[in-house]
Amino acid sequence: MLLDCAVIGGGPAGLNAALVLGRSRRKTVLFDDNKPRNAVTSESHGFITRDGIDPQEFKRIGQEEIRRYPDVSIEKQRVQRIVKENGQFKVEAEDGSLFYAKKVILATGFKETLPAIPRVKEFYGKSLFGCPFCDGWELRDRALAVIADGQKAVHMAKLVSNWTSDLLVFTNGSQVISQDEKELLHSKGIIINEKKIISLIGDEGMLEKIQLEDGTEVLCEGGFIASDWEQSASFQSELGYQVNDQGGIETDSWQRTKSSGVFACGDTRIAGPSQLILAASEGSMAAIAVNAELIEEKFNLQA
DSSP: OEEEEEEEOOSHHHHHHHHHHHHTTOOEEEEOOOOOTTTTOSOBOSSTTOTTBOHHHHHHHHHHHHTTSTTEEEEOSOEEEEEEETTEEEEEETTSOEEEEEEEEEOOOEEEEOOSOTTHHHHBTTTEESOHHHHTGGGTTSOEEEEOSSTHHHHHHHHHTTTOSOEEEEOTTOOOSOHHHHHHHHHTTOEEEOSOEEEEEEETTEEEEEEETTSOEEEOSOEEEOOEEEESSOOHHHHOOOBOTTSOBOOOTTOBOSSTTEEEOGGGGOOSOOOHHHHHHHHHHHHHHHHHHHHHHHHHHHO
16 A cells, blocks of 8 residues: 555654644554653643643553544554655565655654763653753752753753752863853853762752762752754665754755655754644644645646
């Protein structure tokens, strides 16, 4: 069977794309290997009617809703390869099975690499987070840390200061903040510490102190950490789409890439805050664009 669309990735972007395609009576397969970036997260915020939901519960509800539509199937496995042949896409799954589709939506998201700080994984997702819009409310008015050893340090400090007036910036041994930037942050009561972090201290994932290379321990009750992002899966060599300076897939406002028939949505574009509601909205837009192209192709063929 020639599918109308293959959706690669079962997060909020892929789920919403599959939902809209199902409601549009499009033969669709959704691939989901269930390895989300937010696996350590117990709550997701900022999505109206779903604020505070467990991400796995969000996925369960989404898949349950999609199964109401007979034209959509869910493949719980990873896609290994996508090749365009004769105007169609051949999608190879990890079990060797092949699927053929007219269009492809990439919603694979990204994966994070946390800084090499001892015990950081114990606290990430519990008292250390990556997105203030997602978790800043829960940490409001506490003594917070921003841990960033790159150019994100100043930006994150400005952002997090919206939720607390007790803020320290740790660059973990790097000198990445200019003198002018230091003076600006100091003028707002933000303290900068450039010493290397030896360890994070606390119990059951709740941060209490940050231990530095000179032996000092700084009290902190949580914070935000800058990590490196990269694509969870890349099909650029096969499909020929373009990427931006952040390594995200470039699209237009309709989520279309420069490669004909290939769309991208959600975190895979690495273009802004990582929130469920933003990813889901892009998934909806990608599905609408796919549907629009299929309709135009149908009428052009008939003409």
